[in-house]
Amino acid sequence: MLYSDMRIILQLLHSHMPVVPTDALKPRKSPRQARSTATVTAIHEATIQVLLSDGMARLTTTRVAQRAGVSVGTMYQYFPHKQALLYAVLDQYLDEVVVAIEEACTRYQGARLCEMSDGLVNAYLNAKLRYLPGSLAPYTVAADLDTARLISDVLQRTDRAIARLLASVPDAGFDDIAAVTFAVRTLLVGTVRASLESDSSPAALAMLRKQLPLMCRAYLVAASRGGVA
Amino acid sequence: MLYSDMRIILQLLHSHMPVVPTDALKPRKSPRQARSTATVTAIHEATIQVLLSDGMARLTTTRVAQRAGVSVGTMYQYFPHKQALLYAVLDQYLDEVVVAIEEACTRYQGARLCEMSDGLVNAYLNAKLRYLPGSLAPYTVAADLDTARLISDVLQRTDRAIARLLASVPDAGFDDIAAVTFAVRTLLVGTVRASLESDSSPAALAMLRKQLPLMCRAYLVAASRGGVA
DNA sequence: ACCTGAACACCGTTCAAGT
DNA sequence: ACCTGAACACCGTTCAAGT
Numbered sequence: 426m427l428y429s430d431m432r433i434i435l436q437l438l439h440s441h442m443p444v445v446p447t448d449a450l451k452p453r454k455s456p457r458q459a460r461s462t463a464t465v466t467a468i469h470e471a472t473i474q475v476l477l478s479d480g481m482a483r484l485t486t487t488r489v490a491q492r493a494g495v496s497v498g499t500m501y502q503y504f505p506h507k508q509a510l511l512y513a514v515l516d517q518y519l520d521e522v523v524v525a526i527e528e529a530c531t532r533y534q535g536a537r538l539c540e541m542s543d544g545l546v547n548a549y550l551n552a553k554l555r556y557l558p559g560s561l562a563p564y565t566v567a568a569d570l571d572t573a574r575l576i577s578d579v580l581q582r583t584d585r586a587i588a589r590l591l592a593s594v595p596d597a598g599f600d601d602i603a604a605v606t607f608a609v610r611t612l613l614v615g616t617v618r619a620s621l622e623s624d625s626s627p628a629a630l631a632m633l634r635k636q637l638p639l640m641c642r643a644y645l646v647a648a649s650r651g652g653v654a
Numbered sequence: 655m656l657y658s659d660m661r662i663i664l665q666l667l668h669s670h671m672p673v674v675p676t677d678a679l680k681p682r683k684s685p686r687q688a689r690s691t692a693t694v695t696a697i698h699e700a701t702i703q704v705l706l707s708d709g710m711a712r713l714t715t716t717r718v719a720q721r722a723g724v725s726v727g728t729m730y731q732y733f734p735h736k737q738a739l740l741y742a743v744l745d746q747y748l749d750e751v752v753v754a755i756e757e758a759c760t761r762y763q764g765a766r767l768c769e770m771s772d773g774l775v776n777a778y779l780n781a782k783l784r785y786l787p788g789s790l791a792p793y794t795v796a797a798d799l800d801t802a803r804l805i806s807d808v809l810q811r812t813d814r815a816i817a818r819l820l821a822s823v824p825d826a827g828f829d830d831i832a833a834v835t836f837a838v839r840t841l842l843v844g845t846v847r848a849s850l851e852s853d854s855s856p857a858a859l860a861m862l863r864k865q866l867p868l869m870c871r872a873y874l875v876a877a878s879r880g881g882v883a
Numbered sequence: 884a885c886c887t888g889a890a891c892a893c894c895g896t897t898c899a900a901g902t
Numbered sequence: 903a904c905c906t907g908a909a910c911a912c913c914g915t916t917c918a919a920g921t
Contacts (some may be wrong), residue, residue: 463903486895496906498897507895509796568797580852608865611852623809625688636837640873643837647872715914725887726915736914753888 465503467493472510481565484511511566513574518563519579525552530586538597538649541590542642549613551633561621585608597649605648612641678806696722696731702741710794713740740795747792748808759815767826767878770819771871778842779863782850790850812839819840826878834877841870 471493475484488506490497504510529548533541567576588606591599599605620633700722717735719726733739752824758777762770769856817835820828828834849862 464904485893497895498907499905501896502904505896542826565797568794576852604861604865607849607858607861608869611845611862611865612841612869614852615846615848616840617844618848619840619844620836623805623843629836632833632836633840636833636840636877639842639876640837640869643872643876644869645873647868693885714912727888727917728886730915731885734915 446555448468459650461503462492464495464499468495468500469513470505476511476514476562476566477560481562486510508570512570512572515563515566515570515572516575520576521547522552523579523582525549526583527586530590533590534593535595538594538645539593539642542645543638544642545587545590545609546613546638550637553617554630561625564618564622580610594649597645599648600650605645608644608648609641612644613637616640626634664711670845690732693722693724697724697729697732697739698742701743701883705740705743705791705795710791710798715739737799741799741801744795744799744801745804748804748844751778751781752808752811754778756815759819762819764822764824767823767874768871770823771874772867774816774819774838775842775867775870776863777822779846779866782846783859793847793851809839823878826874828877829879834874837873837877838870841873842866 471489475489480639486497490500525548529545533544584606587609588602591602616637700718704718704721715726719729754777758774762773813835817831820831845866
């Protein structure tokens with residue numbers, strides 16, 4: 426088959442991709458007693474441990490259960506399937522990052538263009554690298570899940586915060602705030618990921634920390650109506 | 655290398671993320687007769703078909719073999735494991751994209767900053783979107799493989815082409831070409847991926863096509879020594 | 884030289900039986 | 903309520919037997 430045929434096939438079968446509806450990824454039932462609450466957190470932490478020590482490819486349900494000190498059956502009482510384990514971990518991680526972005530956007534509300542650009546970039550970099558410097562674990566986890574809804578929620582919150590920040594800049598105005606918001610968010614998320622995946626050495630991180638603020642500032646200045654005052 | 659050696663290596667590598675050494679991902683043996691050449695291409699194309707019609711999660715070895723019209727045993731004669739199937743598909747796809755970048759870098763050799771920036775960005779966008787507009791298939795494939803070496807090779811070729819292009823710009827100079835090359839490459843790869851993953855609708859693609867050239871140009875102007883002549 | 888497909892090992896998931 | 907772990911279905915991989 427030629428690659429040119431792939432487009433048609435792709436469009437015809439576009440709806441096949443989501444394997445598991447997002448709703449089904451949440452914990453199966455809420456714990457009602459102290460004992461089971463401890464079980465749930467133990468499973469949650471065991472997932473993180475196995476993920477970091479053994480890697481995504483060797484993360485099996487029995488291994489997580491063993492690490493958590495429970496049987497597989499117990500695990501399935503609270504998490505409907507393996508994906509739910511990972512979903513919970515990713516959910517928590519993404520929330521931390523989004524909160525960091527929202528806080529930065531609030532802190533730099535009304536700040537001048539260059540200052541707020543650097544503040545936003547550094548806040549994102551710090552959040553991404555705080556606990557897992559150079560770790561690709563979140564990306565490998567996300568790749569195995571149907572994260573459409575989760576990611577969509579996260580991006581909506583992020584975009585709302587960034588748009589409000591951009592609108593508050595005193596020394597610049599933007600004709601199309603939605604487009605600039607999209608560009609800035611894509612720039613942050615994309616470059617950090619691409620950078621980490623290609624090379625997560627300290628030297629590469631240093632490059633990223635130096636060049637990304639430059640990229641963001643330069644773009645914002647170029648995109649602002651009539652340049653910076 | 656004998657396959658029995660690989661199994662030992664696999665078990666020795668028990669403690670780290672890369673599950674399979676990249677060398678082992680290539681086809682197991684070269685076909686010596688016309689019949690088996692046809693078999694290999696049939697398997698290769700069947701992998702693409704199953705990937706696009708059923709998605710990564712439902713791509714099984716038996717399904718690919720069935721689609722290719724051969725038995726599983728035959729498949730394993732040419733591809734040492736499932737990952738090798740996907741590796742071959744990804745390898746071909748990435749090569750197409752890299753060639754497109756290299757061609758663009760040659761074409762815009764000696765062109766002025768803005769012209770060459772736009773040329774490079776558009777060449778990358780066209781290559782990524784030519785056959786699979788908005789498709790995430792390459793990313794989902796890559797996520798399941800140990801692609802360290804493959805990606806490393808691709809990035810090396812890309813960086814060499816971009817660095818040569820940057821050095822040839824007549825109306826601007828760069829103090830640290832390596833850093834700017836890293837930044838431009840990361841910007842291209844990262845933003846396109848992040849954009850596609852968040853929203854692959856025509857509207858989002860249009861935004862990307864408009865904002866990415868702006869980002870790249872603005873960054874290059876800002877990074878050039880003493881500004882554009 | 885190339886192909887076949889039953890057999891094996893392993894993993895995700897369930898459920899009857901326990902406290 | 904909560905937990906257990908043998909049992910089941912499915913998938914990646916192999917190998918003795920075929921042409």
